[in-house]
Amino acid sequence: MSKARIALLSNPRSTGNLSQLPRIRAFCAEHPDIFHYEVEKADQIGAALRTIARVRPKVLAINGGDGTVQAALTELVNGNHFEGERPPLAVLPNGKTNLIALDLGAQGDPVEALKRLLELAEGDLTDHIVARQLIALSSDGAAKPVIGMFLGGAGLADTMLYCRDKIYPLGLPNGLSHVITAVAVMVRQFIGLRGKFLPPSPAPIEITVRRHGTLSGRFALLAVTTLEKLLLGSDLRTAGKGPLKLVAVEHRSSSMVRGLVAGIAGRLGRNKVDGVHVEEADEISIEGDRSSVFLDGERFEAGIGKPITLTPASPLSFVRLAA
Structure with a gap:
């Protein structure tokens, strides 16, 4: 596949997308350098990332709530979907809380944020890249840690x-x-x-x-x-x-x-x-x-003698949309 400037991973079931996704789809259709991939369940994100890796995007953008971002982070850290260096992540403002998007300077309209990201991706992203440490959550019986912020x-x-x-x-x-x-x-x-x-x-x-x-x-x-x-x-x-x-x-x-x-x-x-x-x-x-x-929106439960343990995970690079 040819290289895309931006790969956009969307969750249509995110609350914010119920009204915004038609506009986002229309915007992507007008810009062929955006590769848009939609998933409806968290367990589809691994396959989505394997497909996205084939277009070698300059930026991987996530369009969904904090839970969608968390599922993508978990796959990126625990999986090996990209050969070599992973692309920096961007988070569009969407969902109900969007603490992650807020921290990265993405506020307001998701289509405007996507336009801003497309402008940034046309040039050198170095000045807009920030590293963010991640949290690895381990619980009793879990096969692998869940990653979030x-x-x-x-x-x-x-x-x-x-x-x-x-x-x-x-x-x-x-x-x-x-x-x-x-x-x-x-x-x-x-x-x-x-x-x-x-x-x-x-x-x-x-x-x-x-x-x-x-x-x-x-x-x-x-x-x-x-x-x-x-x-x-x-x-x-x-x-x-x-x-x-x-x-x-x-x-x-x-x-x-x-x-x-x-x-x-x-x-x-x-x-x-x-x-x-x-x-x-x-x-x-x-x-x-x-x-x-x-x-990041996903519920876990600690019990007596069955604690939830939090440790640092490997940091990832993110695109900060604020000027």
């Missing part, structure tokens, strides 16, 4: 489940769904209401940070990431002591407020905040009684 657990995972199971089925716009979820969390936390119509209180978990000790208790938020930006676009300031960045906020109203203020002010990880734990490490394990975590 952002993990949410404890109260954050409960909130994500609540939004997915209770709010998204209402068919509301994503932004409104997230606002309703945030209000429900605040009502539970600050007013003290309980009920099936509200997110549950987080269960106790144990977080072991290699060389830093163990954190135990109930946490309103648990995040492990290699990204430079967290939720709400807040920057995480760290000292570079480890590739995995951990943020754990204790399940107390005062700790949640202090953590939120520190994140908005850009002081998260820079100053010590009571009830807010920020650590850097090269290995983290999470254990709890059927405690859920989400790695």
